[in-house]
Amino acid sequence: MESRYKSFRYVESLSEFIDQQVTLRGWVYNITGKGKLQFIMLRDGTGIVQCVVFKNNVGEEIFQQTKELTQESSVSITGKVVSSEKAPGGIEIDVTNLEVIHIAKEYPITPKEHGDAFLIEHRHLWLRSSRQNAIMRVRAAVMKAIRDFFDGNGFKLLDSPILTPNACEGTSTLFETKYFDLGSAYLSQSGQLYAEASALALGKVYTFGPAFRAEKSKTRKHLTEFWMVEPEMAFFDLNDDMDLAEDLVEYIVQFTLKTCKKELEVLERDIRPLEKVKRPFYRMSYTEAVEWLVSNKIPLVQKIDGKDVESEFPWGEDFGAVQEEAIMEQFDKPLIIHRYPTDIKAFYMKRDPDNPKVVLAMDMLGPEKAGEIIGGSQREDNFDLLLDRILNENLPEEEFKWYLDLRKYGSVPHSGFGLGVERVVKWITGAAHIRETIPFPRMIYRITP
Amino acid sequence: MESRYKSFRYVESLSEFIDQQVTLRGWVYNITGKGKLQFIMLRDGTGIVQCVVFKNNVGEEIFQQTKELTQESSVSITGKVVSSEKAPGGIEIDVTNLEVIHIAKEYPITPKEHGDAFLIEHRHLWLRSSRQNAIMRVRAAVMKAIRDFFDGNGFKLLDSPILTPNACEGTSTLFETKYFDLGSAYLSQSGQLYAEASALALGKVYTFGPAFRAEKSKTRKHLTEFWMVEPEMAFFDLNDDMDLAEDLVEYIVQFTLKTCKKELEVLERDIRPLEKVKRPFYRMSYTEAVEWLVSNKIPLVQKIDGKDVESEFPWGEDFGAVQEEAIMEQFDKPLIIHRYPTDIKAFYMKRDPDNPKVVLAMDMLGPEKAGEIIGGSQREDNFDLLLDRILNENLPEEEFKWYLDLRKYGSVPHSGFGLGVERVVKWITGAAHIRETIPFPRMIYRITP
Numbered sequence: 001m002e003s004r005y006k007s008f009r010y011v012e013s014l015s016e017f018i019d020q021q022v023t024l025r026g027w028v029y030n031i032t033g034k035g036k037l038q039f040i041m042l043r044d045g046t047g048i049v050q051c052v053v054f055k056n057n058v059g060e061e062i063f064q065q066t067k068e069l070t071q072e073s074s075v076s077i078t079g080k081v082v083s084s085e086k087a088p089g090g091i092e093i094d095v096t097n098l099e100v101i102h103i104a105k106e107y108p109i110t111p112k113e114h115g116d117a118f119l120i121e122h123r124h125l126w127l128r129s130s131r132q133n134a135i136m137r138v139r140a141a142v143m144k145a146i147r148d149f150f151d152g153n154g155f156k157l158l159d160s161p162i163l164t165p166n167a168c169e170g171t172s173t174l175f176e177t178k179y180f181d182l183g184s185a186y187l188s189q190s191g192q193l194y195a196e197a198s199a200l201a202l203g204k205v206y207t208f209g210p211a212f213r214a215e216k217s218k219t220r221k222h223l224t225e226f227w228m229v230e231p232e233m234a235f236f237d238l239n240d241d242m243d244l245a246e247d248l249v250e251y252i253v254q255f256t257l258k259t260c261k262k263e264l265e266v267l268e269r270d271i272r273p274l275e276k277v278k279r280p281f282y283r284m285s286y287t288e289a290v291e292w293l294v295s296n297k298i299p300l301v302q303k304i305d306g307k308d309v310e311s312e313f314p315w316g317e318d319f320g321a322v323q324e325e326a327i328m329e330q331f332d333k334p335l336i337i338h339r340y341p342t343d344i345k346a347f348y349m350k351r352d353p354d355n356p357k358v359v360l361a362m363d364m365l366g367p368e369k370a371g372e373i374i375g376g377s378q379r380e381d382n383f384d385l386l387l388d389r390i391l392n393e394n395l396p397e398e399e400f401k402w403y404l405d406l407r408k409y410g411s412v413p414h415s416g417f418g419l420g421v422e423r424v425v426k427w428i429t430g431a432a433h434i435r436e437t438i439p440f441p442r443m444i445y446r447i448t449p
Numbered sequence: 450m451e452s453r454y455k456s457f458r459y460v461e462s463l464s465e466f467i468d469q470q471v472t473l474r475g476w477v478y479n480i481t482g483k484g485k486l487q488f489i490m491l492r493d494g495t496g497i498v499q500c501v502v503f504k505n506n507v508g509e510e511i512f513q514q515t516k517e518l519t520q521e522s523s524v525s526i527t528g529k530v531v532s533s534e535k536a537p538g539g540i541e542i543d544v545t546n547l548e549v550i551h552i553a554k555e556y557p558i559t560p561k562e563h564g565d566a567f568l569i570e571h572r573h574l575w576l577r578s579s580r581q582n583a584i585m586r587v588r589a590a591v592m593k594a595i596r597d598f599f600d601g602n603g604f605k606l607l608d609s610p611i612l613t614p615n616a617c618e619g620t621s622t623l624f625e626t627k628y629f630d631l632g633s634a635y636l637s638q639s640g641q642l643y644a645e646a647s648a649l650a651l652g653k654v655y656t657f658g659p660a661f662r663a664e665k666s667k668t669r670k671h672l673t674e675f676w677m678v679e680p681e682m683a684f685f686d687l688n689d690d691m692d693l694a695e696d697l698v699e700y701i702v703q704f705t706l707k708t709c710k711k712e713l714e715v716l717e718r719d720i721r722p723l724e725k726v727k728r729p730f731y732r733m734s735y736t737e738a739v740e741w742l743v744s745n746k747i748p749l750v751q752k753i754d755g756k757d758v759e760s761e762f763p764w765g766e767d768f769g770a771v772q773e774e775a776i777m778e779q780f781d782k783p784l785i786i787h788r789y790p791t792d793i794k795a796f797y798m799k800r801d802p803d804n805p806k807v808v809l810a811m812d813m814l815g816p817e818k819a820g821e822i823i824g825g826s827q828r829e830d831n832f833d834l835l836l837d838r839i840l841n842e843n844l845p846e847e848e849f850k851w852y853l854d855l856r857k858y859g860s861v862p863h864s865g866f867g868l869g870v871e872r873v874v875k876w877i878t879g880a881a882h883i884r885e886t887i888p889f890p891r892m893i894y895r896i897t898p
Contacts (some may be wrong), residue, residue, distance in 0.1 A: 045648075133651060201581075
C-alpha cells in the first residue's frame with residue numbers, strides 16, 4: 001500500500017508529470033499579476049515553479065485569496081503540469097485549485113539587499129533563499145559523495161567520540177565541560193587517535209562527525225564547529241595516503257558536478273575549473289616549495305615591533321595564506337605538499353626514514369584560493385620514537401597509554417588524513433564566506449540562532 | 450593507473466582469488482601447530498582466514514620465525530588461495546612467504562574470559578575481537594542503511610549544530626561549556642528545532658550526528674554520547690510520520706540482514722525474529738495501551754516511603770520498562786503507540802484537534818525487549834498555541850524567538866522523529882549492553898580510552 005505521504009509531488013520531479021494533474025505544497029517565493037492573472041513563483045524546497053492562476057479557471061473566491069498572498073505564505077496548489085518555453089525552467093502549473101495554509105506576516109528578508117549581520121541573524125529564514133538552498137544541497141551532495149566513496153571502497157564507518165579526556169595539543173583551543181565526577185572533558189578537535197585504534201581493529205575505517213576548535217580566529221575560513229571526515233588505514237604508507245586523498249577529492253568534485261548541475265547554475269559557479277579536477281593532481285615536497293618561494297621572491301612577512309618585516313622565506317617556517325596562494329597560482333588542480341619539517345608538525349607523524357628532519361606529512365591545497373582542504377600523514381608506528389615525541393612535547397604519558405598500546409601489540413605502518421567539509425563546500429560553491437556552507441554556523445562571535 | 454594501495458588483498462574478497470597467489474596483511478588471531486606445520490588464523494579486520502605454513506614450502510628461517518609469532522603480532526603473508534572443506538569458512542592460504550612486521554608483546558586480551566570492566570578499559574584493543582568487530586560492522590551497515598534510505602527518498606542532510614545557546618528542557622541534563630564572550634553553550638540533546646527550520650526551507654531533511662545527555666542514568670540502555678538521526682518533513686502529519694518511521698525501520702533491518710549475514714552468524718543472532726520486521730507494524734493509542742494494562746493487571750509500581758506500592762495503571766502516567774515489555778510480549782514486530790497525554794510530552798508537540806488532552810506524538814517500541822527505538826510527533830504549527838506552551842513551561846521566550854518565527858512566516862503542518870542508532874544496533878546484534886554498540890562508549894563512570 002502506497003503511503004499517503006507519497007501522495008503529493010515535489011517541484012524537482014515535475015518533468016515526470018507533464019500534462020498530468022498534480023498537487024504541490026510550498027511557499028510563495030514571489031507573486032505578481034494583473035487583471036485576471038496571477039503568477040505565483042512557488043518554492044517547495046526542491047525547486048521553484050511558476051504557477052499561473054487564471055480567474056476563469058479557479059473562480060472569484062480563490063482568485064481573491066490568491067491576490068492576498070504574501071511572500072512566504074504557505075499554500076497547496078493543484079493544477080496541470082505544462083511545458084512552457086516562457087516559464088523559468090520550462091515548466092509551469094495551470095492552477096485549478098489553491099488552498100491557503102497560512103498567510104505569512106511581513107517577511108523580513110525581502111528581495112532587496114541585506115547586510116551580512118542581518119542575514120546571519122535570520123539564518124533560520126535565510127536558508128529559504130535560492131542561493132542558500134543551493135549551497136545546502138551541494139553540501140548534502142558532498143557529504144553523500146564522501147560516504148559513498150568510503151563505503152564503496154571497503155571502509156567501515158566508526159565514529160570517534162566527541163567527549164574526550166585528554167587535551168592533545170594543549171587546552172587553549174578546546175571547549176571544556178564538566179564530566180560528572182571524572183573531572184573535565186574536552187570536545188574533540190579530531191577523531192584521529194581513535195581512528196587509529198579502529199583501523200588496527202577493522203583495517204580501513206573512517207570517522208565522520210563534528211569537530212570543535214575554540215580558536216579565536218576571525219578569518220573567512222574558520223568555524224568553531226565544523227564537520228570533518230577522517231579515514232585511517234592499516235598498512236597504508238604516505239604514498240597510499242596521497243593516492244587515496246586524490247581519489248577522494250576527484251570523486252567528490254565529479255559527483256557534485258554530476259548531481260548538482262542546477263544548484264551550481266543558481267550559484268553562477270563557473271564549472272570549468274572544477275571539471276579539470278581529475279587525477280593525477282600535482283605534488284611537491286615542502287623543500288621544493290620553499291625553493292620555489294625563494295626563487296620567485298615570495299618572502300616571509302613577520303610583525304616585528306608592530307611593523308611588517310620581509311625576509312627570504314627560510315626552510316623550517318610554516319606556510320601562510322600568502323605563500324600558499326602564490327604557489328597555487330601556477331596550478332589548475334589541487335596540489336599536495338609533502339614531507340614538512342618535523343618541528344612544525346604534530347607528534348604522531350612518522351619521521352621520514354631518509355631524512356629525520358622531516359615527517360611523512362602531506363597537505364592538499366585546492367585551486368582557486370580554496371586553501372588547505374586536506375591534512376594527513378603516515379603515523380609514527382615505533383613505540384620508542386612515539387614515546388620520545390610525547391615526552392619531548394611535555395604531553396601526559398599516562399593519558400596516551402592506550403594510544404601507545406597500538407605500537408605494542410602488532411604495530412603496523414598506517415596512515416590517514418582529515419578533510420574539512422565546509423572548506424570543500426566553499427570551494428565548490430564559490431560561497432563568499434565559510435558561514436554560508438553549514439546550516440547553522442558557529443563562530444567566535446555567533447552562537448545563535 | 451591502479452594505486453599501489455589497492456595492491457594487497459583483504460580476507461573478505463578471497464573467494465574471488467581461488468587458486469591465485471595473493472598477499473594479505475594482518476594480525477595473528479591465533480596460532481597452533483606441530484612438527485612441520487603451523488596454522489595461523491590471520492585477521493585483517495575484514496575477516497579471518499587460516500594460513501597453513503608448511504616448513505618445506507617456506508624454508509627453515511621463515512618457519513622458525515612463524516613459530517615465534519605471538520597473538521596480535523602483525524605479518525604480511527603471501528600464498529595461494531585454496532578451497533578447503535576442513536578450513537573455517539571454506540578457504541585457506543597455502544603460505545609461500547611470510548614477513549614479520551612486528552612481534553606483539555604479551556597481549557592482554559587472551560581467549561580466556563575477561564570481566565566487563567577489564568574489557569571496556571581495553572576498548573582500543575577489545576575492538577579487535579571477532580564479536581566486537583562484527584557489532585561494529587553491523588553498526589556501520591545500520592548507519593549506511595539510514596543514509597541510503599533518506600538520500601534515496603528525496604531527503605537532504607542538514608546538520609543541526611551541537612553547540613547551542615538555549616537549554617530547552619532545563620540545564621540539569623546538559624553538558625555546559627564556556628563560549629568565548631557569549632556566556633554558556635550547551636551540547637545538543639536533539640537537533641529537532643533546527644531541523645524544523647531546515648525542513649521549512651528544503652522540504653524534507655534529516656540531521657544525523659552525535660547527541661548528548663548528562664543524565665545520571667546507569668541503565669543498560671543509556672550512553673551520555675550517542676548517535677541519533679532525526680528526519681523532519683514539511684507537510685507531513687502524524688500518520689505520514691508513522692508511515693515513514695515504519696518504512697525506515699523495515700529498511701534498516703532488511704538491509705542489515707542482507708549485508709551482514711556473516712556478522713550475525715558470528716554473533717549467533719537468531720535472525721528469524723528480524724526477518725519478520727516488515728510493514729505494516731502494529732499501532733495502538735496510548736489510551737488503548739492503558740486499557741490493555743488495566744485489563745491484564747499490569748500495575749503501576751511506585752516507591753512510597755521506600756516501599757514498592759502497586760496500583761491499577763492510571764491514564765496520564767508515563768510507561769516504564771515494565772509496562773512496555775508487558776505490552777510488547779504480544780507482538781512479533783515493532784509497535785507504535787500514539788497520542789500520549791499532553792502533560793507528559795514536550796512543549797513542541799501538536800495537540801490532537803479531536804482531543805486536546807493528548808498530543809500527536811508517537812513512540813515505536815521494538816520486539817525482543819528492544820525498548821523505545823523511535824520517538825516523534827507532529828509539531829505545533831500554531832503561533833499562539835506554541836507560545837502558550839512555552840510560557841506555561843517557563844521557557845525563555847526570547848530564546849525561542851527564531852523558533853516561533855517558523856510559525857509566523859508560512860507555517861505548515863510538519864512532523865519528524867528521532868531514531869537512536871545504538872538502541873537499534875543493540876536490538877539487531879543482540880549485544881548484552883549498549884556500550885558494545887559504539888566504538889568508544891561514554892557513560893557516567895567512563896570517559897576513557
